[in-house]
Amino acid sequence: MTKQPEIKFTKLFIDGQFVDSVNGKKFDAINPSTGKKLCDVTEGDETDVDKAVEAARRAFKLGSKWRTMDASSRGHLICKLADLIERDAEYLAALETLNNGKPLPEAQLDMVFAVKCLRYYAGWADKIHGQTIPADGSSLVMTRKEPVGVVGQIIPWNYPVLMCAWKFGPALAAGCTIVLKPATETPLTALYLAHLSVEAGFPAGVINVVNGFGDTVGTALTKHPNIQKIAFTGSTAVGRLIMENAAKSNLKRFSLELGGKSPIVVFPDADLDNAVSTCFNAIFSNMGQCCCAGSRTFVHEDIYDEFVKKAAAMAAARKVGNPFDEGVEHGPQVSEKQFNKIIDLVESGKKEGASVKCGGKKWGTEGYFIEPTVFADVTDDMRIAKEEIFGPVQTILKFRTMEELIERANKTYYGLAAGVMTKDMNTALMFAQAVEAGSVWINCYDATTAQTPFGGFKMSGQGRELGEEGLHHYLEVKTITIAIPQKNS
Amino acid sequence: MAPEIKFTKLFINGQFVDSQSGKTFPVVNPSTGKVICQVSEGDKADIDLAVEAANEAFKLDSTWRTMDASARGRLMEKLAGLMERDMHYLAQLETYNNGKPLKDAVFDIYGAIYALKYYAGWADKIHGQSIPADGNVFVVTRKEPVGVAGQIIPWNFPILMLAWKWGPALATGCTVVMKPAEQTPLTALYMAHLTIEAGFPPGVINVVNGFGATAGAALASHERVQKIAFTGSTAVGKLIMEAAAKSNLKRVSLELGGKSPIVVFPDVDLDKAVQTCHNAVFANMGQCCCAGTRTFVHESIYDQFVEKATELARKRKLGDPFGEVDQGPQVSELQFNRIMALIEAGKKEGAGLKVGGQRHGPEGYFIEPTVFVDVQDDMRIAKEEIFGPVQQIMKFSTMEEVIKRANDTHYGLAAGILTNDINRALTFSQAVNAGTVWVNCFLHVTAQAPFGGFKQSGIGREMGEEGIHSYLEMKTVTISMSKF
Numbered sequence: 001m002t003k004q005p006e007i008k009f010t011k012l013f014i015d016g017q018f019v020d021s022v023n024g025k026k027f028d029a030i031n032p033s034t035g036k037k038l039c040d041v042t043e044g045d046e047t048d049v050d051k052a053v054e055a056a057r058r059a060f061k062l063g064s065k066w067r068t069m070d071a072s073s074r075g076h077l078i079c080k081l082a083d084l085i086e087r088d089a090e091y092l093a094a095l096e097t098l099n100n101g102k103p104l105p106e107a108q109l110d111m112v113f114a115v116k117c118l119r120y121y122a123g124w125a126d127k128i129h130g131q132t133i134p135a136d137g138s139s140l141v142m143t144r145k146e147p148v149g150v151v152g153q154i155i156p157w158n159y160p161v162l163m164c165a166w167k168f169g170p171a172l173a174a175g176c177t178i179v180l181k182p183a184t185e186t187p188l189t190a191l192y193l194a195h196l197s198v199e200a201g202f203p204a205g206v207i208n209v210v211n212g213f214g215d216t217v218g219t220a221l222t223k224h225p226n227i228q229k230i231a232f233t234g235s236t237a238v239g240r241l242i243m244e245n246a247a248k249s250n251l252k253r254f255s256l257e258l259g260g261k262s263p264i265v266v267f268p269d270a271d272l273d274n275a276v277s278t279c280f281n282a283i284f285s286n287m288g289q290c291c292c293a294g295s296r297t298f299v300h301e302d303i304y305d306e307f308v309k310k311a312a313a314m315a316a317a318r319k320v321g322n323p324f325d326e327g328v329e330h331g332p333q334v335s336e337k338q339f340n341k342i343i344d345l346v347e348s349g350k351k352e353g354a355s356v357k358c359g360g361k362k363w364g365t366e367g368y369f370i371e372p373t374v375f376a377d378v379t380d381d382m383r384i385a386k387e388e389i390f391g392p393v394q395t396i397l398k399f400r401t402m403e404e405l406i407e408r409a410n411k412t413y414y415g416l417a418a419g420v421m422t423k424d425m426n427t428a429l430m431f432a433q434a435v436e437a438g439s440v441w442i443n444c445y446d447a448t449t450a451q452t453p454f455g456g457f458k459m460s461g462q463g464r465e466l467g468e469e470g471l472h473h474y475l476e477v478k479t480i481t482i483a484i485p486q487k488n489s
Numbered sequence: 490m491a492p493e494i495k496f497t498k499l500f501i502n503g504q505f506v507d508s509q510s511g512k513t514f515p516v517v518n519p520s521t522g523k524v525i526c527q528v529s530e531g532d533k534a535d536i537d538l539a540v541e542a543a544n545e546a547f548k549l550d551s552t553w554r555t556m557d558a559s560a561r562g563r564l565m566e567k568l569a570g571l572m573e574r575d576m577h578y579l580a581q582l583e584t585y586n587n588g589k590p591l592k593d594a595v596f597d598i599y600g601a602i603y604a605l606k607y608y609a610g611w612a613d614k615i616h617g618q619s620i621p622a623d624g625n626v627f628v629v630t631r632k633e634p635v636g637v638a639g640q641i642i643p644w645n646f647p648i649l650m651l652a653w654k655w656g657p658a659l660a661t662g663c664t665v666v667m668k669p670a671e672q673t674p675l676t677a678l679y680m681a682h683l684t685i686e687a688g689f690p691p692g693v694i695n696v697v698n699g700f701g702a703t704a705g706a707a708l709a710s711h712e713r714v715q716k717i718a719f720t721g722s723t724a725v726g727k728l729i730m731e732a733a734a735k736s737n738l739k740r741v742s743l744e745l746g747g748k749s750p751i752v753v754f755p756d757v758d759l760d761k762a763v764q765t766c767h768n769a770v771f772a773n774m775g776q777c778c779c780a781g782t783r784t785f786v787h788e789s790i791y792d793q794f795v796e797k798a799t800e801l802a803r804k805r806k807l808g809d810p811f812g813e814v815d816q817g818p819q820v821s822e823l824q825f826n827r828i829m830a831l832i833e834a835g836k837k838e839g840a841g842l843k844v845g846g847q848r849h850g851p852e853g854y855f856i857e858p859t860v861f862v863d864v865q866d867d868m869r870i871a872k873e874e875i876f877g878p879v880q881q882i883m884k885f886s887t888m889e890e891v892i893k894r895a896n897d898t899h900y901g902l903a904a905g906i907l908t909n910d911i912n913r914a915l916t917f918s919q920a921v922n923a924g925t926v927w928v929n930c931f932l933h934v935t936a937q938a939p940f941g942g943f944k945q946s947g948i949g950r951e952m953g954e955e956g957i958h959s960y961l962e963m964k965t966v967t968i969s970m971s972k973f
Contacts, residue, residue, distance in 0.1 A: 071937075072603065072937070075606075079566075116559065119559070119562075119563075120613065123562065125610075127610065127611070426971075429627055429968065430970070433627070450559070451559070482911070482915060484916060485916055487919070488919055
């Protein structure tokens with residue numbers, strides 16, 4: 001077992017320094033593999049948010065270092081941060097696994113993707129173009145794309161470092177300043193990234209990190225009159241509150257990445273073993289704690305029974321254990337609360353008549369481990385087919401025709417992702433066109449990279465992250481019209 | 490003081506090799522006129538080998554074609570990092586071979602590093618589209634690398650010009666056969682060496698030194714080169730375009746000469762204006778395609794301007810480019826003679842010579858900073874590109890007149906205007922036929938801003954997002970949605 005990484009930073013990070021909270025409160029960081037406390041973490045509240053926002057505002061003032069540096073220089077700073085994460089990847093990954101519970105190799109992969117994401121956005125910094133426009137009248141008209149201002153960012157606990165990179169990347173590339181609230185369950189790695197931002201050379205106040213709880217720090221961010229935009233990744237329920245608060249306060253711009261109940265569909269012409277494996281990873285990755293998890297597995301009736309058999313066997317073979325141990329594929333769920341929620345839904349599945357083919361209960365004696373679970377004979381009206389479980393629970397449903405399948409796939413308020421396994425081009429394209437999902441994966445799943453826009457239709461969110469699209473909601477368009485004596489084309 | 494010359498061969502398919510003929514040619518130090526070393530001389534046979542290697546590296550399923558676009562960007566970042574590491578050596582080598590003051594060489598290399606970093610960022614951001622076309626179809630466009638790119642660069646900014654060419658070509662996924670200027674082959678070879686260390690697959694970048702009439706012509710007319718990019722004189726640019734047309738219709742982009750106007754209105758700080766106009770024409774010994782070589786000064790400030798401009802030129806420090814100087818030698822004897830001939834024409838045609846006009850020093854190709862006044866539009870020094878440290882000061886009275894005179898040329902590379910009046914600035918920038926218009930500045934060139942010429946100053950743009958276009962070929966893919 002890897003030696004437990006040393007926890008180096010536990011305070012708030014405001015205006016380039018680590019500081020205590022104004023009221024001196026603390027909360028516990030927990031190791032979900034054991035359920036035991038790791039350390040105290042400084043707990044911020046509204047007054048600390050005010051301080052952080054003030055620092056971010058100062059850093060954003062006209063004439064500030066951040067506002068006057070070349071756009072390309074912002075890009076170089078973001079690149080430097082990426083380089084430092086790469087340098088300290090081993091430590092960061094271990095810290096991530098300690099606090100989040102994901103197997104160490106997956107934490108390491110998260111670091112690779114976080115670095116790629118930051119490098120991607122570093123490249124955009126000096127390529128954000130406005131336009132000149134042939135407007136009616138004798139004038140010269142251009143648009144400028146300006147940074148929207150101080151942005152509040154609230155991130156979840158399922159991919160702490162990666163979600164931080166997804167948020168920092170476009171905000172910094174666009175020239176905004178940031179107040180970030182990490183998830184209460186996973187406050188530690190964001191603080192280490194804040195420390196690296198000092199070494200990278202970001203001016204004080206550009207990045208601020210305030211740990212605390214949703215109903216204090218989170219709410220303060222969403223209601224703050226001096227925050228111009230809020231970006232949130234988390235549950236749909238909280239997403240609604242964010243939007244409400246944004247409206248009630250200062251109409252701050254908002255973008256939301258919320259929950260999902262994404263369908264993954266297997267046609268009979270697909271290679272069966274490949275399909276089983278893809279569907280398996282689609283649901284069990286990250287202990288099922290993935291907003292775009294393939295959590296409704298639709299299998300064609302012709303191959304249904306065989307699919308279920310193979311899927312159950314694969315789930316049964318999934319190695320559960322201490323995420324630091326070699327060969328472990330499956331760690332604990334992140335918290336007791338999550339654990340209870342998942343077990344409750346699993347019980348409802350049993351009660352409502354789905355067949356348990358594998359798993360279905362707690363694993364081990366300590367921590368929040370749940371056995372990889374497979375339900376077959378699931379019908380659309382069951383709770384496990386409708387509600388987001390966010391746990392290692394595969395639900396396998398049977399279908400017959402494309403028309404029926406599309407209707408059922410779309411019959412949800414969610415719309416984050418969808419997948420289809422088929423060799424037939426027409427099937428693939430028809431599905432891609434018809435399904436109401438922000439990401440459609442054909443013969444693959446979770447194929448999200450720095451370059452590909454990602455986000456939800458309907459109640460899975462608003463706006464897109466990643467790709468060029470990811471920049472838009474950190475920008476405000478200004479149209480400048482200059483009268484000239486006589487225009488010519 | 491002289492830096493060690495490490496690489497003098499050709500660079501083909503990831504290796505340094507002799508030319509097929511075994512021939513070499515001399516490389517000269519323009520500060521002394523003496524030979525530095527011999528460099529392998531490539532000809533058609535070597536171009537053929539290089540093009541073959543570049544085509545191999547470009548094959549479907551090759552390492553270069555199958556790597557992530559972002560990975561191409563990483564390789565370019567790596568190369569930029571190595572340039573940063575070896576900055577000191579590269580700058581010395583550039584000054585030794587080209588003659589520009591050392592601090593200018595350092596500035597150039599930073600420009601080259603930023604250009605590579607800028608384009609590294611574009612590699613995975615080159616987007617096609619999906620399109621709502623008529624019919625029961627699914628339509629997308631792909632922007633694919635055009636293929637093997639032949640690149641011929643000049644001697645005035647050897648490393649910077651190399652970065653301007655490699656940047657967009659590599660970002661888009663093309664492979665490259667570059668022919669550096671025969672006057673300045675050395676830094677390109679060191680850069681080729683760095684590409685190995687950076688990790689570029691063999692054949693992606695090839696460097697073949699040689700002469701225009703042989704190696705250059707072979708590249709321009711090669712049947713297996715899909716695109717040629719050339720920076721140099723308008724005369725040779727026309728030959729390149731002809732060769733491209735006569736061979737395989739390869740895509741052509743050209744950055745050629747200029748006779749760029751810089752216009753001074755009376756509402757500006759005169760000292761600042763004089764300094765800006767001075768730098769506009771004397772930078773890099775006047776060896777700049779976009780130099781401000783027609784200085785139009787408003788009649789109301791003409792006499793004071795002339796006096797101050799003369800003084801600045803008189804004070805310009807000329808000498809050994811490794812010393813604390815503003816100006817080094819011209820790059821070659823040929824250039825030296827051309828410039829002197831045009832200076833003589835200026836004198837003969839009746840322009841007023843205020844300062845300079847002759848050789849400086851007993852060795853090398855140094856020319857004194859020269860200022861001509863009362864220049865008329867029909868004089869040779871007002872019409873022809875001199876490419877030397879020679880300022881032409883001309884008088885004007887109205888905006889309409891100066892616009893007309895500014896545009897009365899086959900060239901159209903750049904233009905500048907110095908004024909604080911918003912209407913003047915906008916009227917001029919709208920009206921002048923120039924690819925780059927500078928308002929209250931000049932020679933402000935950055936990686937992010939497209940640069941190139943109207944009319945016979947060139948075709949296409951380099952730098953900025955625009956710079957990518959000429960290295961891409963667009964493919965429209967239409968998939969029928971009906972079962973077949």
